[in-house]
Amino acid sequence: MLDGRHELQSQRRRHRRQSLRSTLLLHADLRDLLRRHLADKAGRWKPRLLSAGLADSLFHRQLSAENEDRERSLELLLAFSKLSLISLFGVSAAMKARDLTPLVTHITLTMPLSNRPARMLALATVAAESLAVVALFVFPLLGFIVSLVLLACFTVHLSRVVASGVATSCACAGSSESTVSAVHVVRNAILIGVALAGIASMSFRPAASVAIQLTVAGPAMLFGAGMLWLDEITRFFSPRYSRSS
Incomplete structure (x- = not known):
């Protein structure tokens, strides 16, 4: 009786051990299967990840190149605007200061001023243009603002002269046989656009490098003086001029 009971217990223990061994083997098989599945997945995704990384790298590189091109364009615009206005007001102030008579004559013919106040206004004009040149060198933003104000005032005055029909020299660069016309108004409108372009470019690019300024110095100076x-x-x-010649 006792031997039968011991035999039954031994069989149960063997059965439990076999069940445990089977469970462990099953877990091991499942673990290996999962490991192979993940390895297979990783092998499939690796080229995709590499392709995605390469595309992302190319995108950032292209974006960086576009930013550099935009910054260079803004630098060129800033340098051209600045140097052309420096040339414009520098030559204008020098020509007026050399001989104030044409400007004084222009003022007395187009404004209700006598000779002495007209001369004082002419001197103030030369001083304002000289200030614009210095400001463009030292504080470019202030220089652009001064240039814009001066050009706006000159444009309003020349428009009034054209509308009145008074035949007088502009005296923009000293003595000249050319009388004030719509060409002077259009010219000033273009120069106002140059000043506005300088102000706009400074909001994105505060300064232009020396190399960029040297690159555009020649064309900008010729444009401003011309x-x-x-x-x-x-x-x-x-x-008409060709036929008369």
């Missing part, structure tokens, strides 16, 4: 004689240049190339 705008003072725009009326003479347009008349020189006009068919």
Whole structure:
């Protein structure tokens, strides 16, 4: 009786051990299967991840190149605006200071001022243009604002002269045989656009490098100085001037 009971207990223990062993083997098989599945997944996703990383790298590189191009364009615009206005007001102030008579004459003919107040206003004009040149060198934003104010005042005055029909020299660069016309108003409107472009570019790019300024120095200086004689240049190339010659 006792031997039968012991045999039954031994069979139960063996059965439990076999069940435990089977469970452990099953867990091991499942673990290996899961490991192989994950390895297979990783093998499939690795090229995709590499492709995604390469695309992301190329995108950032292209974005960086576009930012550099935009910054360079803003630098070029800033340098051109600054140097062209420096040339414009520098040459204008020098030509007026050398001989104030044409400007004084222009003021007395277009404003209700006698000779002495007209001369004081002419001197103030030269001083304001010189201030614009210095400000453009030292504090470019202030220089652009001063330039914008001066050009706006000159444009309003020249528009009034054109509307009144008074035939007088502009005296923009000293003595000139050219009388005030719509060309002078258009020229000033273009120069106002240059000043506004300088102010706008400074809001994105506060300063232009020396290399950029040297690159545009020649064209900018020629543009600024040439705008003072725009009326003479347009008349020189006009068919009427060619026939009279």
